[in-house]
Amino acid sequence: MDAGTTLTIMDIRPFVPELTLLCAGLILILLDLIVKRKEIVAAVGVAGTIAALYATYKLFGYAQPQYAFFDMFVLDGYSSFFKLIFYLNLILTICISVKFMEIEKASCGEYYSLLIFATSGMMIMASAADLIVLYLGLELMALSTYILAGLTRKRHRSNEAALKYFFLGAFSSGFLLYGISLTFGLTGTTNIRDIAHAIYALNVMDSPILYLGMIFIVVAFGFKIALAPFHMWAPDVYEGAPTSITAFMSVGPKAAGFAVLGRVLFDAFGGMQVQWTSVLIPMAVLTMALGSIIALSQTNIKRMLAYSSIAHAGYMLLGVIAGTPEGLTSTANYLMIYTFMNIGAFAIVIMLRREGFRGENIEDFKGLSKSHPLAAALMLIFMFSLTGIPPTAGFVGKFYVFMELINSGYTYLAVIAVVFSAISAFFYLRIVMYMYMKDPGEEIVITTSPSMSIALAITCVMVLILGVFPSFLLNLVRYSILG
Amino acid sequence: MVPLSWYIMLSAVMFSIGVFGFLARRNLIIMFISLELMLNSVNVSLVAFSHYLQSMNGQILVFFVITVAAAEAAIGLAILIAYYKNNPTIKVDEINLLKG
Numbered sequence: 001m002d003a004g005t006t007l008t009i010m011d012i013r014p015f016v017p018e019l020t021l022l023c024a025g026l027i028l029i030l031l032d033l034i035v036k037r038k039e040i041v042a043a044v045g046v047a048g049t050i051a052a053l054y055a056t057y058k059l060f061g062y063a064q065p066q067y068a069f070f071d072m073f074v075l076d077g078y079s080s081f082f083k084l085i086f087y088l089n090l091i092l093t094i095c096i097s098v099k100f101m102e103i104e105k106a107s108c109g110e111y112y113s114l115l116i117f118a119t120s121g122m123m124i125m126a127s128a129a130d131l132i133v134l135y136l137g138l139e140l141m142a143l144s145t146y147i148l149a150g151l152t153r154k155r156h157r158s159n160e161a162a163l164k165y166f167f168l169g170a171f172s173s174g175f176l177l178y179g180i181s182l183t184f185g186l187t188g189t190t191n192i193r194d195i196a197h198a199i200y201a202l203n204v205m206d207s208p209i210l211y212l213g214m215i216f217i218v219v220a221f222g223f224k225i226a227l228a229p230f231h232m233w234a235p236d237v238y239e240g241a242p243t244s245i246t247a248f249m250s251v252g253p254k255a256a257g258f259a260v261l262g263r264v265l266f267d268a269f270g271g272m273q274v275q276w277t278s279v280l281i282p283m284a285v286l287t288m289a290l291g292s293i294i295a296l297s298q299t300n301i302k303r304m305l306a307y308s309s310i311a312h313a314g315y316m317l318l319g320v321i322a323g324t325p326e327g328l329t330s331t332a333n334y335l336m337i338y339t340f341m342n343i344g345a346f347a348i349v350i351m352l353r354r355e356g357f358r359g360e361n362i363e364d365f366k367g368l369s370k371s372h373p374l375a376a377a378l379m380l381i382f383m384f385s386l387t388g389i390p391p392t393a394g395f396v397g398k399f400y401v402f403m404e405l406i407n408s409g410y411t412y413l414a415v416i417a418v419v420f421s422a423i424s425a426f427f428y429l430r431i432v433m434y435m436y437m438k439d440p441g442e443e444i445v446i447t448t449s450p451s452m453s454i455a456l457a458i459t460c461v462m463v464l465i466l467g468v469f470p471s472f473l474l475n476l477v478r479y480s481i482l483g
Numbered sequence: 484m485v486p487l488s489w490y491i492m493l494s495a496v497m498f499s500i501g502v503f504g505f506l507a508r509r510n511l512i513i514m515f516i517s518l519e520l521m522l523n524s525v526n527v528s529l530v531a532f533s534h535y536l537q538s539m540n541g542q543i544l545v546f547f548v549i550t551v552a553a554a555e556a557a558i559g560l561a562i563l564i565a566y567y568k569n570n571p572t573i574k575v576d577e578i579n580l581l582k583g
Contacts, residue, residue, distance in 0.1 A: 132544050139551045143558050150562050159566040160580050166562050167514060170555055171505055174521035177548060178498055181525050181541070185491070185532035190540045236581040 007069075014066040014075035017055040017083060018123050024048020025116035032109020042098050042451070045112040046091055049119075053087045056080055060480075067129065071191055074129040077480035078332075082126040082259040085336055089251045090119045092343045095455035097244035099447060100350045104242055106152045114151075115248065118144035122256035126263075131180045131190040134260060138176070138224075141256060142169050145249055149241040161240025168233040172223030179216030183268075186210050195268040205271050214269050218261070218279060225257040227317065228287040231310045238306035243353065243360075246302055247346035250309045255335045258316060262328045265320065273323050280321050281413065287314030288420040295427045301349055301362050304427060305342070308386060311424055312338055318417060319401045322408040325482055330404045333477045334397035337466055341385040341394055344459035348379045351446045365431055367440025375446055376435045378460055383428040385463045388421055393466035400474070490531030497524030511573040515559060522552050 012019070024045065031041055059066070065076035093115060101107040121141030128134035146169060150162025184190050186209050187198035204210050219230060226234040238246045265276050291311025298304035316338070319331030352359030369376035385394035398421065402414045466473055497520055504517030526545045533541030567573070 132540065132547060135544070136547060136551070139555070143551075143554060146558055146562060150565060153565045154569070156569045157580055159562070159569055160578055162562045163511075163566050163578065164581070166559050167505075167511075167518075170518045170559065171521075174498075174501065174518060174525070177522065177525040178528075180544070181494075181528045181532065184541055184544075185528065185536070188536045188538055190544065240581050 011068050014059065014068040014127075015073060016059065017052045018120050018127075020055050021048060021052040021116055021120045021123065024051065025113040025120065028109055028113040028116065032113075035109075038101070038107045038109065038112075039098055039451075041109045041112050042094050045094050045116060048116065049087050049090050049094075053084070056083050056087075069133075071193075072130040072133045073124075073127055075127060077483060078263070079123075079126040079259070081332055081477055081480035082255060082335075083123050085255045085332075085339055086119050086122045086126070086252060088336075088339055089248065089255070089343070090115060092339070092347075092455050092459065093244055093248040095451040096247065096343065096347045096350055097242075098451045099449040100242070100244050100353060103353055103355060103447065104152050105154075106242065108151075111148070111151060114144045114148050118148065118248075118252065122252055122259075125256045126259040128260065128263070129192055131183070131192065131195075134192075134264075135173075135176065135180065137256075138173065138260075141253060142173065142224075145169075145245075145253060148245045148248070149237055151245065152242050155240075157240040158242060159240075161237045164233050165237040165241075168223065172220045172230070175216045175223075176220030179213045179220060182209055182213030182216065186213065192263060192268045196270055199269075199271050210272070211275055214272060214276060215279060217264060218276065221257045221261050221264075222283065224253050225261070225313050225317075226254070226310050227283050227313055228290045228310065229283075231287065231290065231313075234310055235303050235306040238309070239300055239303045239360075243302060243346060243350050246305075247343050247350075250305070250342055250346070251335075251339045254309070254313060254316075255339070258320070258331055258335060262320060262331065266325075266328065277321055277323060280317060281410075284314050284317040284321060284413070285416055287311065287317065288417060292420040292424040295424065298427070299362055300360050301365070301431070302360055304362065305345060305349075308424065308428070309342065311420065312342075312386075315398060315401055315417060315421070318405050318410075318413060321410065321413065322401075322404045324404065324408055327401075327404040327408060329477050329481045330400040332481060333473060334401055336473060336477070337385075337393040337397040337463075340459045340462040340466070341382050341392075344378065344456065344463065345382040345386065347452060347456050347459065348375060348382065351375060351448060351452065352444065354445055354447045357445075362431060362434060363441070364444070365434045366438040368435040368444060370440050371444050372446050378456060379435060380432050381460055381463055383432050385467070387425045387428045389425075391464070391467040393463045393470070396467055396470040396473075487531055487535045491528055494524045494528035494531070497521075497527065509575045511563060511575060514575070515556075515563075518559075519552060519556070522548055 060080045065074050067074050118141050121137050124137030128137055146166045149165045150158050152158040186204055187195045222230040288311055291307050295304050295307035316331050316334050319327045385392035388394045388398040405414045501517045501521035505514050529541040529545050
């Protein structure tokens with residue numbers, strides 16, 4: 001064997017963050033057998049995530065992307081930024097779920113290892129430079145999340161959520177595979193960069209088969225991101241799954257889906273921008289419209305936040321539609337901000353859960369400001385941020401997406417997005433109205449724990465700081481993606 | 484020698500039957516079988532392309548698809564059994580607790 005075909009230890013260097021996290025997941029499975037207190041398992045999980053974060057930080061900073069496993073895996077600024085989102089999502093989810101899973105009577109070590117495996121899958125997706133690796137990362141993420149959605153297996157709703165998520169998720173991965181096979185058949189390669197070269201070299205840009213393959217891939221990730229018309233699983237699954245998992249799912253798989261969508265559409269199908277933009281624009285408008293309008297009539301807060309997350313996926317998609325690297329930057333920026341505000345909002349929903357009381361109805365928030373002013377104030381900040389009211393971070397996220405959209409000449413889309421954003425203010429502010437302007441019904445008891453306080457402090461501080469001083473995050477995302 | 488287009492036609496027909504079965508049938512087990520049919524139709528086309536292009540990538544992906552399909556079946560059936568214990572039905576129309 002010559003040097004070109006042997007794998008040395010240096011070749012796996014870009015894979016170290018994933019390896020670290022996977023090792024942490026395996027350690028947690030063993031630790032679960034020895035340790036009785038699940039807080040310790042959770043703490044070890046957080047420590048493993050921080051170790052992986054450190055590995056990403058150490059490897060980051062090279063100007064050139066580093067390839068591993070014969071160009072199948074890439075570590076670059078783009079994937080590193082998305083990995084940062086996944087780490088934050090994982091740490092915050094672990095923090096908000098320690099107490100919650102005890103109340104749900106599903107406090108087990110597998111929970112934390114599955115969270116870690118799902119996150120590893122997302123990281124592999126973000127770093128995939130080959131469609132084979134992309135598929136494997138996707139399935140690692142999806143299979144772990146199916147189990148997590150059904151983890152409270154004594155609850156009928158959780159079973160049903162897992163069932164629906166599994167069937168529609170598997171259906172969408174069938175479409176992804178068919179799209180991959182068509183693309184492979186036409187271009188003769190599965191490497192994302194080589195696909196772009198092959199499309200030019202073979203001059204198949206107008207081929208209907210390639211167009212079909214591209215649409216199938218977009219449809220598959222539309223399912224994962226919950227874009228209309230492939231969103232119908234999201235409200236059911238978000239409502240039925242344990243709330244901490246809902247928080248995890250509403251950020252992680254969405255960010256991973258956008259990471260892949262950005263890489264595949266820009267790198268592999270960069271020459272077909274006209275075609276994919278014409279598919280994405282109607283999807284984005286429909287997503288924003290459905291998400292914002294159906295959320296108006298919801299009475300369950302998890303379901304309402306599900307529709308809100310669908311609407312947010314529409315806004316994020318606008319950055320991809322802009323079709324420039326700057327547009328993609330604004331989407332990544334939005335995702336980071338969305339992580340903080342969405343997990344913050346779910347954390348407050350989780351705090352209302354206690355033994356024998358679900359606290360998932362919007363009515364349950366009545367008069368929260370009287371009994372628990374701090375929790376109500378935090379919810380107020382998160383709701384304002386989700387609406388996009390300055391000086392919260394949500395405004396910054398939306399502002400940059402709309403700005404890039406207008407720079408690319410889609411002014412009418414920006415106008416439509418602003419209109420739906422205004423409509424969405426109604427259902428976010430309705431919760432604020434319930435908290436501040438209605439008299440409390442029955443007494444509200446809040447369940448809190450030290451880790452929950454840490455998560456709330458992080459999310460709230462970040463939402464406010466990024467709203468007032470956004471330049472830090474903007475510089476980071478620009479440096480990561482644009483170089 | 485069977486031409487490539489026949490395999491691609493076979494794959495497309497199998498995939499369409501899988502999609503149709505998934506959308507039209509109301510029995511969870513039949514839907515599950517339809518999902519497997521979709522994945523296997525992809526395997527047929529990947530192997531055919533791989534042979535035609537003389538590139539191993541397609542066949543490597545087929546092995547991964549087979550492996551992942553096995554894992555998917557294990558998890559899917561486990562979820563189905565967990566559901567069935569609480570609510571003994573496999574008719575999709577009766578799975579309607581979450582709606583609105």
